[in-house]
Amino acid sequence: MFNKGSKLYGIITGVCPKCHEESMYTNKNPYAVTQLFNMHDNCSNCKTKYKIEPSFFYGSMYVSYGVGIAFAVAAFVISYLLFNSSLNVSIVAIVASQILFYPIIVRVSRNIWINLFMSYDKSLAKR
Structure with a gap:
């Protein structure tokens, strides 16, 4: 489920959606x-190419x-x-979670978005 080659692996780690070999980001720390x-x-x-088209x-x-809604619901439930x-x-916990986890939310959202349009190709991975 979380192995290299799965969508979840690409989303959580932020690696190239095609080969899963390198981070898409210049700095891995969100x-x-x-x-x-x-x-x-x-x-x-x-x-x-990560930016398939402009914008x-x-x-x-x-x-x-x-x-963000998922994080807010989790903060409320907790x-x-x-x-x-x-x-x-x-409500304060919800607002605090949105501020604290903003960088994570942004990165995960970008990772989900690109993984909707690209899939892992085993032939492109390093051997």
Whole structure:
């Protein structure tokens, strides 16, 4: 399920969706906020072009909405149902989770978006 070659592997690790050999991002750390959106143009292993067309990753904004909602629901469930917090504290937990996990949400959304359009090709992987 989380093995090299699966969509989930590509989404979680942020590697090239075609060969799964290198990170698509110039800095793997999403919390290096000034470099959050910086990506390589092509994969150095298989030469896959990441930006299929101009403004390709604008579509990931739609995905980030859903991912953000998932984080918000998780924050609510943890704070309100698990810790029996008040509704006000739960709202603060939701806002805090959105701020704290913003870089993760952005990266995961981009990874999901590109993996919707490209699939792993075993023949391109390093041997």
